[in-house]
Amino acid sequence: MADNGNNGNNDSKNPVSGIIDAVARVISGGSDKEVEAPQEENPATAPSNIPQYLQTRRTEVGRVVSDKMEKSVVVSVERSKPHPIYKKVMRRSVKFMAHDEMGAATGDLVRIVESRPMSKRKRWQVIEIVQRAVKL
Numbered sequence: 800m801a802d803n804g805n806n807g808n809n810d811s812k813n814p815v816s817g818i819i820d821a822v823a824r825v826i827s828g829g830s831d832k833e834v835e836a837p838q839e840e841n842p843a844t845a846p847s848n849i850p851q852y853l854q855t856r857r858t859e860v861g862r863v864v865s866d867k868m869e870k871s872v873v874v875s876v877e878r879s880k881p882h883p884i885y886k887k888v889m890r891r892s893v894k895f896m897a898h899d900e901m902g903a904a905t906g907d908l909v910r911i912v913e914s915r916p917m918s919k920r921k922r923w924q925v926i927e928i929v930q931r932a933v934k935l
Contacts, residue, residue, distance in 0.1 A: 856912050856913045856914075857912070857913045858910055858911065858912045858913075858926075859874070859876045859895070859910070859911050859923075860876070860908065860909070860910050860911075860929060861874040861875050861876035861877065861895070861908070861909065861911065862874065862875050862906065862907070862908055862909075863875075863903050863904065863905050863906060863907045863909055863932075864894065864905065865905065866899070866903060866904055866905050870898060870899055870900060871896060871897070871898060871899060871921060872896075872897055872899045872903050872909070872925065873894055873895070873896055873897075874894070874895050874896075874897050874909060874911055874923070874925075875892050875893070875894050876892065876893050876894075876895065877890055877891070877892045878890070878891050878892070878893070879891070895911060895922075895923045896918075896920045896921040896922075896923065897909075897911045897921065897923035897924055897925050898914070898917050898921055898923070898924045898925065899924075899925040900925070901925050901927075901928055903925055903928055904931075904932060905932065906932025906933075907928050907929075907930065907931055907932050908928070908929040908930040908932075909925050909927065909928050909929060910925070910926055910927040910929055911923040911924060911925055911926065912924055912926050
């Protein structure tokens with residue numbers, strides 16, 4: 800009799816189906832021994848209600864400085880760190896071009912996440928408008 804690999808035992812599951820079952824339990828809210836407790840983060844910089852695959856990517860929070868393009872914005876991210884010798888706090892800003900389908904305007908505080916290259920300079924995507932700018 801030919802052996803087709805199925806001896807009537809369901810104990811030898813395909814490893815991929817085990818992963819699929821674990822993911823299904825996590826999505827449905829069931830507990831899984833491999834799932835860790837969420838890490839504590841600063842609420843000002845913690846992403847809110849974004850998918851897991853986006854949480855592993857690099858994220859930044861910054862102000863929109865230009866929204867003159869269609870579906871694109873320029874976001875300025877400011878960083879501060881003390882000088883290694885003189886200890887004076889130095890502020891540096893970096894500008895990122897980001898894909899925007901949420902309609903962010905100049906002055907809005909937005910959260911951007913790394914993504915695939917969309918053009919020559921655009922490699923970020925707006926995922927959340929943290930705070931709208933005050934309109935005068």
